[in-house]
Amino acid sequence: MDESQQQLNAAIDRLRPRYVSTMTDFSERLSAALDEQARTGPNDAALDEIRFVAHRLAGTAESFGWGEIGAHAAQVDTLMTGCDAETCDSHRHLTPVRKLRDMLLRATRAEATPRRLR
Amino acid sequence: MQPRNRYDSDSDWQPASLTMLVVDDDEIACELLKAGLGAFGNYKVESVNSAAEAMEAITRRTRPYDCFFLDIEMPGGSGIELCSWIKSHEQYRETPAIMVTARSERAFIRDAFAAGAIDYITKPFDMAELRSRAQMAERLIAATRETGSASANGPARQSVGFDEAIVIEGIPGVIDYVAMKNYLKQLSRSRLFSTALVAFRLDGLNHAYGRLSAREFRALLTLATRKLKQAIGHPDALIAYAGEGCFIAELESVTGLDGADIARKASLALWNAGFPGSFDCTTTAFQGGTPQRIGVLFSHGAVDRSLDVAFASVHHHVDRPRAIPANDSRWSIA
Numbered sequence: 303m304d305e306s307q308q309q310l311n312a313a314i315d316r317l318r319p320r321y322v323s324t325m326t327d328f329s330e331r332l333s334a335a336l337d338e339q340a341r342t343g344p345n346d347a348a349l350d351e352i353r354f355v356a357h358r359l360a361g362t363a364e365s366f367g368w369g370e371i372g373a374h375a376a377q378v379d380t381l382m383t384g385c386d387a388e389t390c391d392s393h394r395h396l397t398p399v400r401k402l403r404d405m406l407l408r409a410t411r412a413e414a415t416p417r418r419l420r
Numbered sequence: 421m422q423p424r425n426r427y428d429s430d431s432d433w434q435p436a437s438l439t440m441l442v443v444d445d446d447e448i449a450c451e452l453l454k455a456g457l458g459a460f461g462n463y464k465v466e467s468v469n470s471a472a473e474a475m476e477a478i479t480r481r482t483r484p485y486d487c488f489f490l491d492i493e494m495p496g497g498s499g500i501e502l503c504s505w506i507k508s509h510e511q512y513r514e515t516p517a518i519m520v521t522a523r524s525e526r527a528f529i530r531d532a533f534a535a536g537a538i539d540y541i542t543k544p545f546d547m548a549e550l551r552s553r554a555q556m557a558e559r560l561i562a563a564t565r566e567t568g569s570a571s572a573n574g575p576a577r578q579s580v581g582f583d584e585a586i587v588i589e590g591i592p593g594v595i596d597y598v599a600m601k602n603y604l605k606q607l608s609r610s611r612l613f614s615t616a617l618v619a620f621r622l623d624g625l626n627h628a629y630g631r632l633s634a635r636e637f638r639a640l641l642t643l644a645t646r647k648l649k650q651a652i653g654h655p656d657a658l659i660a661y662a663g664e665g666c667f668i669a670e671l672e673s674v675t676g677l678d679g680a681d682i683a684r685k686a687s688l689a690l691w692n693a694g695f696p697g698s699f700d701c702t703t704t705a706f707q708g709g710t711p712q713r714i715g716v717l718f719s720h721g722a723v724d725r726s727l728d729v730a731f732a733s734v735h736h737h738v739d740r741p742r743a744i745p746a747n748d749s750r751w752s753i754a
Binding site for chain 1: 451452460493521544545
């Protein structure tokens, strides 16, 4: 491994705890948006929130080793583009969002578990 | 012969000290870019989180930035608008701006290059990819500094090569040839194969090149580009000057693209603009993507490679392009 790669890996390791905390925040935001949709029906603010989270994860999750989350987030991002309160279909649009939330929960729980227990 | 680019690979390339500005509303993405760029070269990397902050930083700065990495989707102003704004400043006309975005739709890619981006990276980005783009930007900066000192009023042949892909400025939809290459590569990466290219060669330009000053030659190229763009007739078409009197235009595939018709319109537009009859216009048109017979060439994909084929087809000035390798199954003469 060359020096620049080592330098880069060290930087990613430094950023990783912050990213895990961001992922926790994102899973909570997705849960809140999903709860709101379930309570009040589709609404644009909650859909914007989902789109925002998916877009962010699609851009960065893979860089920290969560390629599957990043790829699924990219699918959600594409699916949600152009989706609004009128066109939102609970099964088609929100099932993948629930899956993304669950993936985030599993990943962040695994990070919180001491390594020897994994 | 292929056109000479401003960033042709150079084996003795060495990293230089450059100041770069990263603009992304995602702080983590900013940190990743800073870490990546910082690891690869002697770069001083600053970051801001919005287009407005970027404008402020650029305005405040006394020594211009050397390169920009811009996210597209940001609240309060997109990276594409920011790119246009940056490029509207004289000191940033030739400064490389590279888009870094999760967006891979054609409209975003096209608009980014039309706004003056030299390259496009999709998130999640690969660090090796980031490194190669930073090196490309560095070569462009070095080439710009080298040519910047040439006299515009001296003879063209003393300050600019005839084979050089000169950048034509001030016409919407006209981009750098390097950007055109990168644009087509990005379309390929994003599997957006439905693309048509039209290649032009103006035969009289070599004679004009020998007689005119660099400034006059550029003005002539600008006029020719304007007329060719009119002849193409598609408002979203992108066009670049490839050097050696050749121009390449790209447009999203359209049914019934007629190279001969475009050539006729181009010849007429050039004649009406006062170009002498010796400016013969050779044109070929072809289309990438799903197999379709349009114009002269027949392709099955690989949009980025089509640029070389387009250039070769007019460069050799033959009725049918001869530069296509006979054993390349992706291309065949229709």
